[in-house]
Amino acid sequence: MKLYIVNACSDLGVHIDGSNKGPYMLKEIEKKVDKVYTIEKENCEKQKEKNIKEKNIKFLNKFNEDLYNKICALNDGLVITVGGDHSIAISSCLASKKKNNNIGLIWIDSHADYHTFDTTISGNIHGMPFATICGINGRKLSYFFDRNYFNPKNSVLVGGRDIEDGEYENLKNSGITIFTTNDIKKYGATNIMKKAINIAIKNSDGIHISYDIDVIDPKIAPGVSVKATNGINLSEAKELLNEILKQKDKIKSIDLVEYNPDFDIDNKTYNIASSLLQQIIDKLKNN
Numbered sequence: 420m421k422l423y424i425v426n427a428c429s430d431l432g433v434h435i436d437g438s439n440k441g442p443y444m445l446k447e448i449e450k451k452v453d454k455v456y457t458i459e460k461e462n463c464e465k466q467k468e469k470n471i472k473e474k475n476i477k478f479l480n481k482f483n484e485d486l487y488n489k490i491c492a493l494n495d496g497l498v499i500t501v502g503g504d505h506s507i508a509i510s511s512c513l514a515s516k517k518k519n520n521n522i523g524l525i526w527i528d529s530h531a532d533y534h535t536f537d538t539t540i541s542g543n544i545h546g547m548p549f550a551t552i553c554g555i556n557g558r559k560l561s562y563f564f565d566r567n568y569f570n571p572k573n574s575v576l577v578g579g580r581d582i583e584d585g586e587y588e589n590l591k592n593s594g595i596t597i598f599t600t601n602d603i604k605k606y607g608a609t610n611i612m613k614k615a616i617n618i619a620i621k622n623s624d625g626i627h628i629s630y631d632i633d634v635i636d637p638k639i640a641p642g643v644s645v646k647a648t649n650g651i652n653l654s655e656a657k658e659l660l661n662e663i664l665k666q667k668d669k670i671k672s673i674d675l676v677e678y679n680p681d682f683d684i685d686n687k688t689y690n691i692a693s694s695l696l697q698q699i700i701d702k703l704k705n706n
């Protein structure tokens with residue numbers, strides 16, 4: 420099986436600049452896959468004002484439509500999508516759903532990304548991808564997708580700790596399973612991931628994984644756009660990934676997102692992002 424990387428160089432989902440540069444930093448590691456594609460955002464003036472509820476939606480949608488079409492076209496192998504802010508996962512997840520029909524989802528993130536246009540406070544679209552791909556945020560951000568959305572019964576949030584009230588309501592109403600950062604600390608990363616896998620694969624044909632680097636404590640990985648304190652440590656971060664990568668034949672696609680070089684200190688986050696990507700490539704290549 421072929422292994423592809425699609426670099427999704429967009430930071431249009433967040434009012435903070437820089438996460439579009441993440442993939443360029445990881446070029447050396449990316450040489451190890453069969454082919455690398457790069458989608459870049461159009462030159463545009465970014466909206467950052469607090470009171471705008473659909474920030475950068477026009478250019479973001481254009482970017483995501485291109486990304487979706489690119490990933491859909493790569494149908495003879497497994498795609499690793501490297502972000503970029505987490506809004507790019509609208510396309511990586513939905514493209515995988517289009518190709519694989521009945522798949523579950525594991526969303527590893529300190530935030531839930533489960534806002535709708537009604538509940539968002541920041542207006543940042545990177546706070547909405549999980550809700551969008553589960554079909555509770557209308558079609559505005561997913562008009563290019565013509566299949567069934569992800570089933571919340573097969574969708575799991577792992578590592579959540581910074582969840583806003585409206586968002587929490589959305590999650591509960593949808594029936595998403597939530598494992599918090601505290602659950603990981605209490606029961607162990609491996610045990611929590613085992614539970615998450617069981618939920619994601621129950622009556623499904625595979626799994627998409629979306630890994631947001633901000634699940635890691637920002638003291639350890641400061642190079643992210645929106646920091647959430649009291650996160651997991653490095654060995655927990657690797658354990659989560661290691662456990663899921665044991666399910667090689669179930670994995671249909673995977674994202675690694677939100678590495679923002681602009682906020683990195685002493686290459687701490689670069690080193691972590693590279694080693695996580697390396698871990699993904701090494702495990703998936705030996706098929």
Ligand SMILES: [Mn+2]
Nearest residue numbers: 505528532631
């Ligand atoms: Mn996220």
